[in-house]
Amino acid sequence: MWAAFVIYTADSRIFWARWRHKCCGYHVGPDAPRTSLSVSKLPLRVRFGLFVAAIVAGVIGALGWLSLRMFERQVGATFWFALSGILIVTLLVDQVARRLIYRRLALMRETMQRAAAGQLKARVSIDGLDEIGVIARGLNDILQGLERLNEAVDIRVEAATEVFRQKSVAIADSHREMAMLNEELARAGRLAALGQAAANMAHQIGTPLNLISGYVQLLIQSSAPESASLDRLKAIQDQIARVTAIVRAALDSSRPPAIPRERADLGALVRRVCQMASPMLEDAGVQVEMLAPDQSAELLADPVQLELALLSLIANSVDAMASGGTLTVRLGRVDDRLRLEVEDTGSGIPPDLLAHIFDPWVTTKEPGKGSGLGLSIARQVIASHGGTIRVDNGPGKGAIFTIELPTAQGVHP
Known part of the structure; x- marks a missing residue:
């Protein structure tokens, strides 16, 4: 009996050594490093098979030992009957494991593969209160959360795309205008x-x-x-x-034709011109600071001509700030007249040109970079609206253009 046990033990060690070398990549030999077999790294099906095989081997060994002891008592038939029963039970356990464990794990693996392929609506159809059922419900919750997150991201991307499209349209309109x-x-x-x-x-x-x-x-x-x-x-x-x-x-x-005047809001005209000039302002690194009251600033004007005059002033101020700066626009009311101030942080206007800056062909720019007619046109437009324009150098640096125009109530036919 002891000889059989020793032979069984030796055979088992040789079997496990060969199995470890074949399945797990461990080297077998006298110089092989001592490593431990990590059963937790094996697939669940293999671990369960090893468990069943261990049970069968233990039972067979025990029954073999009992058969040696009881053979003399003529109980060999009982041994073989018990062995057949163990084999049948093992097969039944394997079938139950296939139905309760292997198939459900296969469903979970298939669902995870579909989710990895982008099908976040995939769900595991597994019920039960056991551990696999809990894992399946957790996987479904994770997939549902990922689906909601993906929908939220899609909504944000669509919103950002729409905002970008609207801004692109607005910029294109500004460039066109x-x-x-x-x-x-x-x-x-x-x-x-x-x-x-x-x-x-x-x-x-x-x-x-x-x-x-x-x-x-x-x-x-x-x-x-x-x-x-x-x-x-x-x-x-x-x-x-x-x-x-x-x-x-x-x-x-050569004189411009008279155009009928209409009611217009000076603040709205100024904001519109600043919006249209935003690409030019951004390229020059100029920030616009608009200081305007909430009260109405209506006047009778030709909006197109007045926008041309304002654009000339803004362009002149931007040219004066070669390294960027701040353009401050103030809008107020003085009695029955509207006052608009356009102040820049440039180098100002030379004193000898202040009295002639609105004359035709007068410019502070380099030759070829200006005609000297922009401010002259602005004065003509302002004068045609019954207003005045003047320029002064600021207390620090920069120029301040001051425009006064009659309000709609202050215009007398």
């Missing part, structure tokens, strides 16, 4: 230049024409009624009048 205003400002500059040239031409041509017309009139008066030169002098007088009319027509055509 800015381009239109720049084109209108350029057209106004061309008209102003043409008007200035026409005025100079009318003055330079009109004065000699008036002298010539006066002398011709004297010659006509001193000529005899039937003189041959009288008809020639009258023809000269008619041509002088025609040239004078042509000069006046050219001067009138």
Whole structure:
């Protein structure tokens, strides 16, 4: 009996050593390092099979030992009957384990694979109050939480995308309106230049024409009624009048046409211009500080022309702040007039140019970077609205443009 036990023990050690080397990668030999077998790293099915095999081996060993003892008493038939019963029970236990453990674990693994593939709506259809049922419900809760989190992220992404789209549309609109205003400002500059040239031409041509017309009139008066030169002098007088009319027509055509005024809010116009000029302000590193009361600031104006004037002031202030700065816009009321101040933190205007800064062709910019007509156009627009504009250097540095315009109530037809 003891010999059989020793042989069984030795065989078992050899079996376990070979099994460890084959399944777990452990080296077997006299120089092999001493390592412990971690059963917890094995799959559940293998661990359960080992458990059943250990039970069967123990029972067989015990029954073998009993059979040796009881063989003389003729109980061998009982031994084989018991062995058959143990095998049947083992098979039944394996089938029950397959149904209660293996299949349920396979369902959980399949669900986790589907979730890893992006199907967060996948759920484990396992009921029960045992440990596997608790794990399945926990997995379902985790998947449900992930699904809610994914939906929340999708909602936030959609909201951010919509905000980005709206801002992109607003920026595109601002660029388009800015381009239109720049084109209108350029057209106004061309008209102003043409008007200035026409005025100079009318003055330079009109004065000699008036002298010539006066002398011709004297010659006509001193000529005899039937003189041959009288008809020639009258023809000269008619041509002088025609040239004078042509000069006046050219001067009138260079003036902007009168546009009907409408009620407008000066604060809204200023905010609109700042919004349209936001790309230019951001590129120049200029921050806008708007100081405006909540009260109404209505006036009768041509919004397009007034926006052109305000844009000229803002562009002039931005050009004065080459390294960035702050543009402060103040809107207030003085009696029946509106006062708008545009202050920058630039280098200011040279004192010798303060009195001529609104004259045509006067500019503080380098040659090729400005026409010198922007502020002149702004003054013409402000004057056409019954207002005034002036400029001063700030107490520290920078320029302050002050505009005063009549309110809608202060305008008298």
